[in-house]
Amino acid sequence: MPQAQDPFADFSDKQLFSEDFARKEDANDPLSKLRNEFIIPTKGDLKHPGYGPAPTSGSADRNDTAQSDDAEEAIYFCGNSLGLQPKRTREYIHKYLDTWSSKGVFGHFKELENGHPPWLNMDDAMKDQTSKLVGALPEEVVVMETLTANLHFLMASFYKPTATRYKIIIEGKAFPSDHYAALSQLAHHNLPPDALVTITPPNPDSPYLSDEHILSVISQHAASTALVLLPGIQFYSGQYFDIKLITHHCHLNDITIGWDLAHAVGNVPVKLHEWNVDFAAWCNYKYMNGGPGVIGGLFVHERHGKVESSKAANGDDQLNYRPRLSGWWGGDKGSRFRMENQFVPIPGASGFQVSNPSALDLTAVKASLDIFALTDIDSLRARSLRLTRYLERLLLSWPADTRPYRLLTPSNPDERGAQISVLLNPGLLDSVQANIESNGVVVDERKPDVLRVAPAPLYNSFWDIYRFYKIFKSACEQALASSKKS
Numbered sequence: 001m002p003q004a005q006d007p008f009a010d011f012s013d014k015q016l017f018s019e020d021f022a023r024k025e026d027a028n029d030p031l032s033k034l035r036n037e038f039i040i041p042t043k044g045d046l047k048h049p050g051y052g053p054a055p056t057s058g059s060a061d062r063n064d065t066a067q068s069d070d071a072e073e074a075i076y077f078c079g080n081s082l083g084l085q086p087k088r089t090r091e092y093i094h095k096y097l098d099t100w101s102s103k104g105v106f107g108h109f110k111e112l113e114n115g116h117p118p119w120l121n122m123d124d125a126m127k128d129q130t131s132k133l134v135g136a137l138p139e140e141v142v143v144m145e146t147l148t149a150n151l152h153f154l155m156a157s158f159y160k161p162t163a164t165r166y167k168i169i170i171e172g173k174a175f176p177s178d179h180y181a182a183l184s185q186l187a188h189h190n191l192p193p194d195a196l197v198t199i200t201p202p203n204p205d206s207p208y209l210s211d212e213h214i215l216s217v218i219s220q221h222a223a224s225t226a227l228v229l230l231p232g233i234q235f236y237s238g239q240y241f242d243i244k245l246i247t248h249h250c251h252l253n254d255i256t257i258g259w260d261l262a263h264a265v266g267n268v269p270v271k272l273h274e275w276n277v278d279f280a281a282w283c284n285y286k287y288m289n290g291g292p293g294v295i296g297g298l299f300v301h302e303r304h305g306k307v308e309s310s311k312a313a314n315g316d317d318q319l320n321y322r323p324r325l326s327g328w329w330g331g332d333k334g335s336r337f338r339m340e341n342q343f344v345p346i347p348g349a350s351g352f353q354v355s356n357p358s359a360l361d362l363t364a365v366k367a368s369l370d371i372f373a374l375t376d377i378d379s380l381r382a383r384s385l386r387l388t389r390y391l392e393r394l395l396l397s398w399p400a401d402t403r404p405y406r407l408l409t410p411s412n413p414d415e416r417g418a419q420i421s422v423l424l425n426p427g428l429l430d431s432v433q434a435n436i437e438s439n440g441v442v443v444d445e446r447k448p449d450v451l452r453v454a455p456a457p458l459y460n461s462f463w464d465i466y467r468f469y470k471i472f473k474s475a476c477e478q479a480l481a482s483s484k485k486s
């Protein structure tokens with residue numbers, strides 16, 4: 001893959017690791033203001049045992065320094081797990097609650113002067129914004145159900161094993177839920193577990209999967225494969241796969257391909273329509289900031305979502321559409337409430353809906369989409385490339401011969417999103433994690449040795465990264481010192 005230019009090539013490590021540099025970067029980037037759209041927890045909020053913001057007045061025995069430290073914003077690099085809460089989420093949810101309490105069932109249908117569509121139309125109202133984030137036509141996307149459930153719904157429609165073509169290819173370190181989903185699809189079709197082919201990294205010391213390796217495994221099994229299911233961005237290593245190239249290769253081999261975009265949506269720009277992806281699914285609680293376990297989303301390419309009528313051999317009218325697991329919410333809105341038991345799917349992704357969606361969830365996702373609408377995903381990506389490179393440069397400023405960690409994420413910016421996965425030397429993780437956490441740093445740990453650090457471009461800052469590295473470096477030094485003593 002070609003490599004994007006290093007924006008900090010002209011700066012020394014010393015220049016970069018300075019308060020002044022981080023502050024200036026933030027001041028010069030117009031997107032820095034989007035941070036104000038979010039509630040950034042303080043260090044005190046994270047520590048205090050109750051829920052909600054920490055009380056502002058400290059107890060009498062605490063000194064001023066401890067109190068001002070508690071008031072400092074935490075360094076939250078965990079948007080790859082759960083995004084922070086947008087300020088407007090509370091406001092939107094209050095409107096939803098007020099609508100429900102004052103209008104009851106009419107909230108489904110009534111246009112209100114609250115700036116939000118009736119619940120019945122909320123799914124449509126989110127299509128434009130969602131489609132822009134994943135490079136799709138509005139009718140190719142829908143906000144529905146949750147990620148693993150959507151993968152199942154999509155596989156029920158797209159995984160059509162035959163006697164000769166029946167294998168599913170995933171990657172060896174797939175997120176466990178995807179692994180279970182694929183295995184259970186095989187079982188559902190009475191196929192043995194060894195029909196699941198896993199692409200494992202050739203080098204046991206590195207999770208990296210080169211394009212050549214991925215394509216060669218697919219080619220090797222092409223004649224017997226029905227489906228490839230891959231992540232856009234690998235959750236553990238942060239590697240961003242070449243969706244366009246791999247999709248094209250699958251299609252050349254007559255294989256259907258679906259993408260799990262949990263770590264890609266809201267993080268990197270993808271072009272699902274243009275790249276001819278068959279289907280994709282994602283969650284809205286990571287970089288999408290919709291809240292824990294909130295409703296997910298899916299994409300079905302235009303060519304798979306068609307609903308056409310024709311004449312059957314006996315002259316009757318018949319509808320032709322891709323078979324799927326259906327529910328009433330996938331049915332045409334005009335006839336949905338007629339209760340006639342004749343399923344007429346909505347053309348496009350909406351026709352894959354099953355149940356009536358949680359308006360509470362849709363409301364929360366809408367709050368986040370309205371923040372994304374203040375910019376565009378390409379501008380966010382440009383900011384993200386700088387943030388992540390800055391983080392990488394600081395992490396690599398520790399001389400290699402004594403550095404107690406290595407970076408698992410590809411160094412090529414085009415092969416990663418916001419996340420950098422740091423593999424610590426054995427035995428350091430618990431101490432480093434406890435130390436940085438007590439200093440207000442939130443990152444995700446994957447035992448035994450990995451920290452996943454993800455500066456989200458919507459709300460993280462260069463200043464966050466500067467402060468993070470200072471705390472992280474000191475935590476590593478302390479962990480090394482105490483490991484030498486023991």
Ligand SMILES: Cc1ncc(COP(=O)(O)O)c(C=O)c1O
Nearest residue numbers: 146147148149175177235262283
């Ligand atoms: C890559 C990936 N796939 C699947 C899932 C499972 O998502 P859900 O629990 O929403 O089904 C996750 C959750 O974090 C994930 O990161």
